[in-house]
Amino acid sequence: MKGSILERFSAAAGKEILAIFSTLNDLNLKTSLDSQLNVCSVCDCALKAKVWCPLDVFKPHMKKETIEALPAHCWILQESFH
Numbered sequence: 001m002k003g004s005i006l007e008r009f010s011a012a013a014g015k016e017i018l019a020i021f022s023t024l025n026d027l028n029l030k031t032s033l034d035s036q037l038n039v040c041s042v043c044d045c046a047l048k049a050k051v052w053c054p055l056d057v058f059k060p061h062m063k064k065e066t067i068e069a070l071p072a073h074c075w076i077l078q079e080s081f082h
Contacts, residue, residue: 020049042069055079 009017024030029052031037037047043066050058055076059067062076070077 017046017049020046024049024052042066042071042074051075 031051034048037051039046040050043062045058059076059080067076
């Protein structure tokens, strides 16, 4: 499923995600890859925001099946083994 944030999520969730993006912009939290950070095809998260969230905050809430479905190059897996 591809599309913009507002196309992929409910209107309320999309607005919240866009508000988070606005806050990230206000705080000047950017990566050199922001233009490539979209929505994860496995966990359905908005990656532009998720990369700023500490792993120990969201990983405990991820289903085992979702973690197992992540590709080997996923940063979540890479960070989990450091």
